[in-house]
Amino acid sequence: MWRFSIxxxxxxxxxxxxxxxxxxxxxxxEEIRGVGAIIAPDGTxxxxxxxxxxxxxxVFAANCVRCHGEKGVGDIGPQLVGGQGTLATxxxxxxxxxxxxxxxxxxxxxxRAMPFDKPGTLKPAEVYAAAAYILNLxxxxxxxxxxxxxxxxxxxxxxxxxFVSDPRPDVGRPDAGKKTAR
Amino acid sequence: xxxxxxxxxxxxxxxxxxxxxLATKDAALAEGQLGTPLGPYxxxxxxxxxxxxxxxxxxxxxxxxxxxxxxxxxxLTPSSLHYERHHAGIPNIDPAAHRLxxxxxxxxxxxxxxxxxxxxxxxxxxxxxECGGNSGAEWAAQTAPDVQRSFGLVSCSEWTGxxxxxxxxxxxxxxxxxxxxxxxxxxxxxxxxxxMAKAMENILVAYGQNGEAxxxxxxxxxxxIIPGWEGNTNVKWLHxxxxxDQAYMARDETSKYTDLxxxxxxxIFTYQMEAKSVITFPSGGQKLPGQGLYELTGLAWSGRGRIxxxxxxxxxxxxxxxxxxxxxxxxxxxxxxxxxxxxxxREAVIASRAVDESGxxxxxxxxxxxVRGVNSNFHFNGSKKWRVRADGTVTNVxx
Numbered sequence: 001m002w003r004f005s006i007x008x009x010x011x012x013x014x015x016x017x018x019x020x021x022x023x024x025x026x027x028x029x030e031e032i033r034g035v036g037a038i039i040a041p042d043g044t045x046x047x048x049x050x051x052x053x054x055x056x057x058x059v060f061a062a063n064c065v066r067c068h069g070e071k072g073v074g075d076i077g078p079q080l081v082g083g084q085g086t087l088a089t090x091x092x093x094x095x096x097x098x099x100x101x102x103x104x105x106x107x108x109x110x111x112r113a114m115p116f117d118k119p120g121t122l123k124p125a126e127v128y129a130a131a132a133y134i135l136n137l138x139x140x141x142x143x144x145x146x147x148x149x150x151x152x153x154x155x156x157x158x159x160x161x162x163f164v165s166d167p168r169p170d171v172g173r174p175d176a177g178k179k180t181a182r
Numbered sequence: 183x184x185x186x187x188x189x190x191x192x193x194x195x196x197x198x199x200x201x202x203x204l205a206t207k208d209a210a211l212a213e214g215q216l217g218t219p220l221g222p223y224x225x226x227x228x229x230x231x232x233x234x235x236x237x238x239x240x241x242x243x244x245x246x247x248x249x250x251x252x253x254x255x256x257x258l259t260p261s262s263l264h265y266e267r268h269h270a271g272i273p274n275i276d277p278a279a280h281r282l283x284x285x286x287x288x289x290x291x292x293x294x295x296x297x298x299x300x301x302x303x304x305x306x307x308x309x310x311x312e313c314g315g316n317s318g319a320e321w322a323a324q325t326a327p328d329v330q331r332s333f334g335l336v337s338c339s340e341w342t343g344x345x346x347x348x349x350x351x352x353x354x355x356x357x358x359x360x361x362x363x364x365x366x367x368x369x370x371x372x373x374x375x376x377x378m379a380k381a382m383e384n385i386l387v388a389y390g391q392n393g394e395a396x397x398x399x400x401x402x403x404x405x406x407i408i409p410g411w412e413g414n415t416n417v418k419w420l421h422x423x424x425x426x427d428q429a430y431m432a433r434d435e436t437s438k439y440t441d442l443x444x445x446x447x448x449x450i451f452t453y454q455m456e457a458k459s460v461i462t463f464p465s466g467g468q469k470l471p472g473q474g475l476y477e478l479t480g481l482a483w484s485g486r487g488r489i490x491x492x493x494x495x496x497x498x499x500x501x502x503x504x505x506x507x508x509x510x511x512x513x514x515x516x517x518x519x520x521x522x523x524x525x526x527x528r529e530a531v532i533a534s535r536a537v538d539e540s541g542x543x544x545x546x547x548x549x550x551x552x553v554r555g556v557n558s559n560f561h562f563n564g565s566k567k568w569r570v571r572a573d574g575t576v577t578n579v580x581x
Contacts, residue, residue, distance in 0.1 A: 021301075023294065023301055023352065024292045024298050026290065026291060027291035027292055031293050032291060035285075036365075036422075038363055038422070041428065041429075041430070041431045042428065076241070088444065092442055094437070099436075100437055101436055105432065108373075108433070113371070113433070116270070119270060120369070120371070162447055164443075164447050164449055165449070166450075166454075168561075171549050172549070172563075173541060
């Protein structure tokens with residue numbers, strides 16, 4: 001099977017050794033920057049810049065409100081605000097405030113995917129500001145707080161501890177099913 | 183002259199074989215008329231009408247389209263009918279300008295062109311691809327009337343590409359590297375975190391589907407193919423692989439594709455698609471023309487490997503009978519099942535359940551709900567019941 005030949009190839013390509021095939025070329029710093037920011041929960045990847053809740057209100061009005069509604073109550077786009085305390089009820093409302101475990105995800109997603117019809121056009125300061133405003137609407141940060149590469153990863157989201165790892169198979173003869181895919 | 187006459191005879195024979203009177207009305211077969219000229223890229227018969235069904239969305243660039251499973255035969259899905267799920271439209275990428283960048287915790291950050299990737303040792307595998315949200319409406323019984331709209335976010339193709347493990351070895355992952363963050367070149371730069379263990383196991387960086395290049399809607403020119411894992415992780419239009427020491431908690435692995443349980447906790451990184459099957463004939467929206475013999479048929483698959491057994495009930499779940507399975511049964515691929523059945527004009531509730539090589543048995547909807555409630559949205563793999571009414575019409579019991 002091909003898996004075994006790959007395992008052999010990997011064993012041969014010890015870290016310090018030269019690559020086996022030598023195809024491709026060294027990625028340039030420009031190329032790596034060119035794929036865009038990718039943000040980790042510890043803040044890795046966050047750029048310079050900062051944004052206030054007040055500035056975020058302006059960014060939101062100009063770019064977000066037409067889909068997400070006034071104060072993020074939802075319209076064409078999803079509801080961004082509210083729902084805290086509903087996850088264990090019959091009608092859970094999953095929003096940034098009630099469900100999202102990391103504030104860094106908010107920055108990452110606004111930066112890469114929003115606004116929907118012009119993704120990737122907001123400047124880092126505008127993304128910080130929009131994130132600050134949405135967090136403030138959810139009662140997660142105070143109106144005076146400033147979001148930047150240091151403060152954003154420190155924001156403790158209400159549902160941070162709301163996720164558990166995959167226990168499946170949990171149904172369908174759970175004693176079986178542990179075998180891995182090929 | 184003689185050749186032409188015999189050709190015409192063959193055409194007439196074809197007309198008789200393919201349905202007699204109707205076919206002879208075809209203009210191409212009329213006396214003294216030729217058929218259409220040869221073409222450079224094939225089209226199906228104008229008489230074939232099966233198409234994907236697209237759920238209405240407020241923004242046409244997002245949404246999903248469903249494979250017409252009831253019209254499928256065999257075990258492969260034509261690329262043109264493969265299900266789709268897009269978040270920001272389909273990019274039109276020039277492969278000559280496209281590069282895959284491998285960076286982060288690697289010894290040698292790499293930039294590869296599509297042509298360079300095609301020079302590397304390739305692998306071809308037939309694999310099922312299923313959206314993590316397929317049949318998600320079944321949880322709350324707000325499902326659709328037919329098999330396409332209720333179960334159609336699943337397809338099976340032959341994929342060709344280069345092992346991701348090979349590319350990561352070329353770049354030289356550093357000690358402590360435990361995740362790979364994959365990103366697409368679509369407008370929203372779709373992003374998912376993949377554990378390094380899976381990246382080294384059997385993931386493909388694919389450029390081929392069903393004997394030709396990927397279709398744009400399937401990630402042209404490069405995409406991830408992750409055997410057995412939910413479709414969303416199979417990042418299309420792949421342009422970046424960042425090797426890292428943590429999961430990046432992307433929107434599509436936190437806000438979406440997580441399974442909310444009745445206690446308010448949500449399961450995260452529920453990547454694997456479990457064993458599932460569905461009867462495609464007879465299925466919702468169809469009508470049996472009368473009593474008599476029919477062949478029940480459908481599709482079974484499992485993200486854990488090969489399908490070992492499929493059982494069918496025609497009495498609502500009291501008696502289960504083993505169906506015939508089409509060989510070869512490939513791991514993590516569609517397996518076609520069949521069972522002759524005599525419809526005697528009495529109402530019947532029919533369903534199938536699959537057992538995979540790990541011994542996992544496809545559960546009923548009720549068994550799933552007993553554990554997970556009705557708000558988990560994703561990864562529904564319950565057995566699907568269709569009701570065959572006395573008049574031969576077939577409905578979704580949940581509708």
